[in-house]
Amino acid sequence: MSFKLIVNADDFxxxxxxxQGVYHHLSQGNIDSTQVLVNMDPxxxxxxLKRLYGYVPADRTFDLGVHFTLTSGxxxxxxxxxxxxxxxMVETTKEGITQFxxxxxxxxxxxxxxxxxxxxxxxxxxxxxxxxxxVNSEMGNVKLVVNSVSNHxxxxxxxxxxxxxxxxxxxx
Numbered sequence: 001m002s003f004k005l006i007v008n009a010d011d012f013x014x015x016x017x018x019x020q021g022v023y024h025h026l027s028q029g030n031i032d033s034t035q036v037l038v039n040m041d042p043x044x045x046x047x048x049l050k051r052l053y054g055y056v057p058a059d060r061t062f063d064l065g066v067h068f069t070l071t072s073g074x075x076x077x078x079x080x081x082x083x084x085x086x087x088x089m090v091e092t093t094k095e096g097i098t099q100f101x102x103x104x105x106x107x108x109x110x111x112x113x114x115x116x117x118x119x120x121x122x123x124x125x126x127x128x129x130x131x132x133x134x135v136n137s138e139m140g141n142v143k144l145v146v147n148s149v150s151n152h153x154x155x156x157x158x159x160x161x162x163x164x165x166x167x168x169x170x171x172x
C-alpha cells in the first residue's frame with residue numbers, strides 16, 4: 001500500500017509570524033500547500049503572496065487554498081450596510097472596523113443570511129484567484145496555484161446548510 005502525505009499550513013496571510021513559518025517551511029521543502037485567509041487588506045495580501053512566490057523552487061508550483069472564514073477578519077461583501085447584511089455575526093472594534101465575531105461567539109441563527117454568506121465565500125475565492133493571477137503574471141511564471149478550499153475553525157462541518165454553500169462555491 002502506498003500513499004502520499006500532503007503537509008498543509010493553515011492561516012497564511014494576515015499574521016506575520018505564521019507567514020514567516022510558511023516561508024521557512026516552504027524553503028525547506030517541508031510543506032506542500034497553504035490555506036490563505038483572504039479577508040484582509042488586499043495590498044498586504046498581494047505583498048505576502050509575492051514574497052511567498054519567491055520561496056517556491058524554480059522547478060515546481062505551490063498549492064494555495066481559500067481558507068473560507070466567518071469567524072476571523074472582516075467581511076469582503078455586504079459593505080453597503082454591514083449590520084443589515086451580517087447582523088449579529090459581526091461586531092465593530094474600538095477602531096471602528098467591522099469584524100466577524102470570534103468563533104467562540106459564532107451566531108448559529110445565521111439562517112436568513114445564507115445568500116450573504118454565499119456571496120462572501122465567492123468574494124473570498126475570487127480575491128485569492130485574482131491576486132494569484134496578478135502575482136504570477138507580474139513575476140513572469142506560474143508558481144502559485146489555487147486548487148483547494150478549507151474552512152477556518154471547522155464551523156462549516158457542524159452546520160449542514162453552511163457546508164452545502166461551502167461545497168457549492170468550492171465546486172465553482
